[in-house]
Structures are given as structure tokens and as C-alpha cells.
Amino acid sequence: MSERSEKSFAEFFAGIGLMRIGLENAGWRIAFANDIDHDKWEMYRDHFGDTGEFIVEDIHKLKPSQIPTVGLATASFPCNDLSLAGARHGLAGEQSSAFWGFVDILKTMKRERRLPPLVLLENVTGFLASHGGGDFEDALLALNDLGYAVDAFIIDATRFVPQSRQRLFVVGGKTREIMQLNDTPRFYESEVRPPALASFILMHPDINWRVRELPPLPHRKQRLADILEDLPPNHAMWWSRKRAEYMLNQMSPKHRAALN
Secondary structure: OOHHHHOEEEEEOOOOOHHHHHHHHOOOEEEEEEEOOHHHHHHHHHHHOOOOOEEEOOHHHOOHHHOOOOOEEEEOOOOOOOOOOOOOOHHHOOOOOHHHHHHHHHHHHHHOOOOOOEEEEEEOOHHHHHHHHHHHHHHHHHHHHHOEEEEEEEEEHHHOOOOOOEEEEEEEEEOOOOOOOOOOOOOOOOOOOOHHHHHHHHHOOOOOEOOOOOOOOOOOOOOHHHOOOOOOOOOOOOOOHHHHHHHHHOOOHHHHHHHO
16 A cells, blocks of 8 residues: 555545544545435535545445545445434345445455555444344454454544534454453443443454553533524524424434424
């Protein structure tokens, strides 16, 4: 891998580019971005300006020749079938099954001897519990099969901004090392690995783990009241009725009842 590609990344399921913002702030360079949603691409374009690296296409239809050699591939794949507010179809669902399109791309890059040294998955915490943990296990084993050892942790956005938004992250690194798990109960439990995740790690020694000690999370100083804008009901920034109804329809009956 060239020096130029070492700190470059391919952002799959790019959305409006939130992963790009974080990685560029950490010194990484965008080399490729992809999403199926044209509206998200428009927001991405409005924010970043140059979008020559962005391809609007179904991930299952991407050609290997369109994807450059990079040091990191990220995947914030659809959460619709994994979220507690959704129908819980899991990785076999119409939306979240796009994860397997990402895996197929990595398989092709491996055959071409240009598999990224690092991968990063991001999704809702429902991913951990989907189908009794079976979906999460299948995803991690798929990364293992590609040659990645994996780590997993959960971070709540409330540690950075005044909004609680928990997300599950998986980092995979190319290695042949297999982590021998400690038999001590809850050994991996911490602020980023709550009991459910720590237990999953301990209960799945068949997975090639590479669990790292992570730095402590920050404590935010900003409150929600500090950033809220007072907008009139007819302001253009409010969602349209069509958009609001679409979002409501993504919720389970239980959550819609609570909202009403």
C-alpha cells in the first residue's frame, strides 16, 4: 500500500458525511464515498462542495474498479431492520442486508490483494441483540473470515453533545493473532462495554477478538438549552408533513403510542 493510501478511507453508506467529518478531523483523507440515497448526496455536496469521490448507487451494484485502494473502509449500514423501533428482521431484512454487499466488496478487494488494513462498522445497539445475538455473531465471523480480528464498544453521543444517541462500533484490523479470553466474569465490562456487550465477548471465544483498552470518554459541558433555536411553527426548517409521517411509520406501534 502506498504512503498516500495509508490514511485514506472509503466511506460506504456515507449518508451526509458524518463519518467523513470525524475522520478528516483526525487527519484522514477521503478517497471514496457511496450511498444509494440521492437526497443525502445533495446534502453531502452542499456541505463538502467537491463530491467527485461520491457515487450514488446501490452497494450491490458497485464495480470493484470504482473503489480505490485505501487504508480504512467504513460502513454505517442501514439500521432499519436492527433498531428496536423497527420490525427486527435483522441482517436478512431488506435494508440492513446491505451489510452483506459491503462484505462482498471486501471479499473482492481481498482477491485483488488490496484489502483495507482496517474496517469500521457503526450501527444502533440493537445490532448486538438482533436475533438473540446471532446477527452480530454472523457479522463478526464474516470479518474474521476476511482476516480481521475485531473489537467492539458502545459510545453514547451524550458524552459529546446534548443528545443521547447510543451507537455500537466494531473495529477490525488485519492480523493473525487470536485473543485468548480471560475467564474472569465481566472482565471486559467498562463504560464503553456495558454488561450485555462484555458478556457477548466472553460467551463467544470462537470469534477472533482483539479487545483494546480505550481512553476514558469526555464529559460534555454543553446543555440542550444552549443550542436550541426558537423557530416559528411555519419555519422552512421544520419537516414537512410527508417527511414526519414517513419517520413515524418507521417506528414500532409501542414507540408511536408513547409519542402520541
